[in-house]
Amino acid sequence: MKALICYYSRTGVTLKAAEKIKEITGAELYEMKPVNPYPTNYLYCCYVSKKEQYWQTPIEFSELPNIDDYDTIFIGFPIWCWQTPQHILCFLEKLNLTGKRIIPFSTSGNTDIAYSVEEIKKKCPESEVTDGCSLKYRAIDSCETPIREWLQKLKVIE
Secondary structure, eight states, X not given: OOEEEEEOOSSSHHHHHHHHHHHHHOOEEEEXXXXXXXXSXXXXXXXXXXXXXXXXXXXXXXXXXOOTTOSEEEEEEEOBTTBOOHHHHHHHHHSOOTTOEEEEXXXXXXXXXXXXXXXHHHXXXXXXXXXXXXXXXXXXGGOHHHHHHHHHHTTSOO
């Protein structure tokens, strides 16, 4: 398996999860960087994100990764106000993920990733989208066990 971990982290929480996945799997890291950064204030960030989703705003990125050599793409993101941020969905649309295995993971206060997985499946119908892993930001420093169990369930590691 040649894997790339594409992640977005506004506060560093999702980065910690991505780094733990890298440590466990040996996959490479790639940070998604929208051209326009999101606000540091969480409530305003949610407002901007909800507005982007409502209007289906296309989000631009400073660059996109070359994923040709990868068969597995991890997608890591925070869940803001119970939703997948619009820029994550736009990022997926910009890549040719046909035939790739997509493994989503998220960080949030308490929102499960299940709805986001369904959104990703709709955006990537020609890809294998696995079950996701929901990580609570308050417990991110002890995320190794749930990540290992999830990766074992997906047969990414033994």
